[in-house]
Amino acid sequence: MAPALQKLGQIDWRFAMPFADLTAGINFETIQNSSLARALVMQLAVCQGLAETDVQKLFGALGDID
Amino acid sequence: MSVSRGRVLVMITGRLAGSTPPPPEAGMKYHILSGDAVLLGHAEAVDEALRRIAFPAHDTEQTLLAARLAAQYDFWACGGPGPAAMTGTQRALPPGINHIQLAVSLRDSFTVDYRPQGQLACHRAEDCCHAGAGTV
Numbered sequence: 581m582a583p584a585l586q587k588l589g590q591i592d593w594r595f596a597m598p599f600a601d602l603t604a605g606i607n608f609e610t611i612q613n614s615s616l617a618r619a620l621v622m623q624l625a626v627c628q629g630l631a632e633t634d635v636q637k638l639f640g641a642l643g644d645i646d
Numbered sequence: 647m648s649v650s651r652g653r654v655l656v657m658i659t660g661r662l663a664g665s666t667p668p669p670p671e672a673g674m675k676y677h678i679l680s681g682d683a684v685l686l687g688h689a690e691a692v693d694e695a696l697r698r699i700a701f702p703a704h705d706t707e708q709t710l711l712a713a714r715l716a717a718q719y720d721f722w723a724c725g726g727p728g729p730a731a732m733t734g735t736q737r738a739l740p741p742g743i744n745h746i747q748l749a750v751s752l753r754d755s756f757t758v759d760y761r762p763q764g765q766l767a768c769h770r771a772e773d774c775c776h777a778g779a780g781t782v
Contacts, residue, residue, distance in 0.1 A: 594698055594699075594703060596657075596695070597648040597649075606721050610752055610753060617752050
C-alpha cells in the first residue's frame with residue numbers, strides 16, 4: 581500500500597469524502613472467520629435460493645479482502 | 647466506503663495481486679493504488695480521492711471517527727440520514743438527533759453498538775445523547 585494511504589498501520593481515511601452522507605466499512609476477513617457470521621450469511625443465502633457450495637465459494641473469494 | 651450526494655467511493659484493501667477487476671460501468675472507474683489497494687466508484691469521486699491522497703488535508707471529525715470504528719469493529723456505518731434510513735429509524739429520530747452510528751464486532755463476541763446522536767463525532771459513550779450497546 582502506498583505510504584500516503586497508511587497511518588500507524590491502518591487505512592488513512594482522509595481518502596474518503598470529507599463531508600460524506602454515509603461512511604461505512606466492512607472487514608470481510610473477520611466476517612469470514614466468524615462462525616456466527618458465516619452461519620447467518622449461509623442461512624440468509626439458502627433462504628434466497630443459493631446453494632451452500634456457492635456461498636462457500638463467495639466466502640473464499642472475500643477472504644483476501646479487508 | 648463513503649457516499650455523498652448519490653456518489654459512491656469505495657476503497658478495497660487486501661491481497662489483490664493477480665486479480666483483474668471487470669470493466670467499470672458507465673460513469674464509474676477504478677484506480678489500482680498498489681498491489682493491495684484499489685479505489686473504485688463514480689469517476690468524479692475517484693478523481694477527487696486521488697487528489698486527497700496526493701495532497702492529504704487535516705483529519706476531520708468524520709475521518710477520525712472512521713479510523714476509530716475501523717480499528718474496533720468489523721462492520722460499521724456512520725453519518726446522516728443514510729445510516730438512519732438503513733436501520734429503519736429515520737422517522738423515529740427525536741429532535742436534535744441527526745446522525746447515526748452503527749457498529750458490529752464479531753471478533754471475540756457479537757457486539758452491536760448503536761448510537762443516534764446530535765453531533766457527528768461521539769468519542770466517548772458519555773458524550774452521546776443516547777447510546778446502546780449489547781454483547782451476545
